[in-house]
Amino acid sequence: MRAIYENGRIAIHDAYLYREVIKEIQGRYWDPERKVWTVPFNSENISTLKVIGCEFKGVLIDMVSSLTRSRDNPQIPVEPVEPMPIRVKPYQHQVQAYNFVSGLLGLFAGGGVA
Known part of the structure; x- marks a missing residue:
């Protein structure tokens, strides 16, 4: 599976x-003539595509790396959407994963899919 950038969409x-996963993405569209799915270009969709193993091509590679770099900037710590149910201080990647999954599952009012 591969993805390219086209007019503000992926x-x-x-x-x-992976069609069932893609069907869960807000704003997805199936183009029957070209036989491709298109989804809006945003960080949530990029994260979802990364998780399912999508290979990014062309200018999308640079766009994804710059988006990831700005989001993963170690100078700006990420805070959990709700206190995490653990006794130790989590690493930044753990907080990001917790926030991402909480948003996907709609666990907290602050963020995610309802």
Whole structure:
């Protein structure tokens, strides 16, 4: 599965195995003529595509790396959306994963899919 940037959207090619995941993305569109899925270009969709193993092509590679770099800036610590149910101080990647999954599952009022 590979993805390219087209007019503010991400075009996903060869995504048959992941069609059910893509159907859950807000704003997705199936283009029957070209046989590709398109989704809006935003950090949430990029994260979802990364998790399912999508390969980014063309200018999308640079766009994704700059978006990831700005989001993962170690100078700006990320705070959990709600206190995490652990006794130790979490690493930044753990907080990001906690926030991401909480948003996907709609666990907290502050963020995510309802």
